Amino acid sequence: MVKQPRTQLYQRDCLEAMSEELQPKSVDVVVTSPPYNLDIDYNTYDDSSERENYLDWIRDWACEVKKVLKDEGSIFLNLGSKPTDPWVPHEVLFELRDLFNLQNEIHWIKSIAIQQESYDESVDVTVGHYKPVNSDRFLNQCQEYLFHLTKEGDVTLDRKAIGVPYKDKSNVSRWQDSDDLRGRGNTWFVPYETIQDRQNQRPHPASFPPGLAEMAIKLHGLDKTDLVLDPFLGIGNSAIAAFRVGVDFVGFEIDEEYLETARARLGQQQRRLF
Ligand SMILES: C[S@@+](CC[C@H](N)C(=O)[O-])C[C@H]1O[C@@H](n2cnc3c(N)ncnc32)[C@H](O)[C@@H]1O
Numbered sequence: 201m202v203k204q205p206r207t208q209l210y211q212r213d214c215l216e217a218m219s220e221e222l223q224p225k226s227v228d229v230v231v232t233s234p235p236y237n238l239d240i241d242y243n244t245y246d247d248s249s250e251r252e253n254y255l256d257w258i259r260d261w262a263c264e265v266k267k268v269l270k271d272e273g274s275i276f277l278n279l280g281s282k283p284t285d286p287w288v289p290h291e292v293l294f295e296l297r298d299l300f301n302l303q304n305e306i307h308w309i310k311s312i313a314i315q316q317e318s319y320d321e322s323v324d325v326t327v328g329h330y331k332p333v334n335s336d337r338f339l340n341q342c343q344e345y346l347f348h349l350t351k352e353g354d355v356t357l358d359r360k361a362i363g364v365p366y367k368d369k370s371n372v373s374r375w376q377d378s379d380d381l382r383g384r385g386n387t388w389f390v391p392y393e394t395i396q397d398r399q400n401q402r403p404h405p406a407s408f409p410p411g412l413a414e415m416a417i418k419l420h421g422l423d424k425t426d427l428v429l430d431p432f433l434g435i436g437n438s439a440i441a442a443f444r445v446g447v448d449f450v451g452f453e454i455d456e457e458y459l460e461t462a463r464a465r466l467g468q469q470q471r472r473l474f
Pocket of ligand 1: 212213214215234235236242243244245295340395404406407408409431432433435436437438452453454455458
């Protein structure tokens with residue numbers, strides 16, 4: 201029988217919890233989405249700090265992450281913005297530039313309209329979900345960042361683990377790929393699940409789909425991943441992702457209700473798989 205991975209979820213402030221609950225250099229992958237300082241209405245956390253204080257706080261917890269991350273570990277840092285405040289992800293990245301290398305910049309695509317042949321053709325596929333922006337100045341926000349940060353910028357990745365089959369099969373032999381898979385690149389289309397009842401099915405104002413975290417963990421490489429950390433757990437999507445791929449996980453969340461939801465959702469996942 202497949203071993204059930206160990207998942208530890210704590211209602212704690214991650215800033216203290218990381219040093220108290222985790223050994224130095226014990227984490228292989230951090231996949232997380234901190235608050236974006238966009239005045240989002242969280243239950244407990246106040247998302248409206250002065251920008252300077254926010255960036256200081258980002259640096260404080262990032263230093264703790266660096267201590268618990270293995271030297272060959274990966275951080276996948278999800279950050280978004282709003283049309284009236286598009287600098288946040290870039291300012292955060294700038295704040296962290298002397299702590300980590302930006303090894304890859306991944307774009308999490310939430311929704312896309314595609315003309316398969318050329319720009320002149322009519323749109324033949326529109327997929328995914330986004331929050332519409334009612335404005336004649338700004339575009340709908342259909343994308344967020346997933347910054348891949350590492351200590352030295354030299355972490356080897358399992359690109360084929362999230363590879364996509366070649367459309368033109370002649371490329372399989374041309375590129376001498378025995379398994380008909382090419383690298384996916386840095387645009388990842390991962391839509392939110394379609395839901396009917398937000399309050400019950402996605403009771404959090406800023407979550408990501410488990411599939412995004414799952415792809416990140418697989419890209420780092422399952423054969424070298426023993427422990428995944430999310431310091432900002434929310435309703436537990438990174439925990440669900442780690443459980444699905446069979447890897448131990450530890451997560452911190454300050455809000456009691458979000459943590460309860462995370463536990464309940466993880467329980468459902470465990471009952472489904474074991
Ligand atoms: C962007 S959300 C993360 C959502 C999560 N990725 C998901 O899919 O549900 C950020 C979360 O961090 C939590 N938070 C804020 N400050 C925290 C802290 N110091 N320690 C732990 N959690 C914190 C907030 O309550 C919020 O749920």
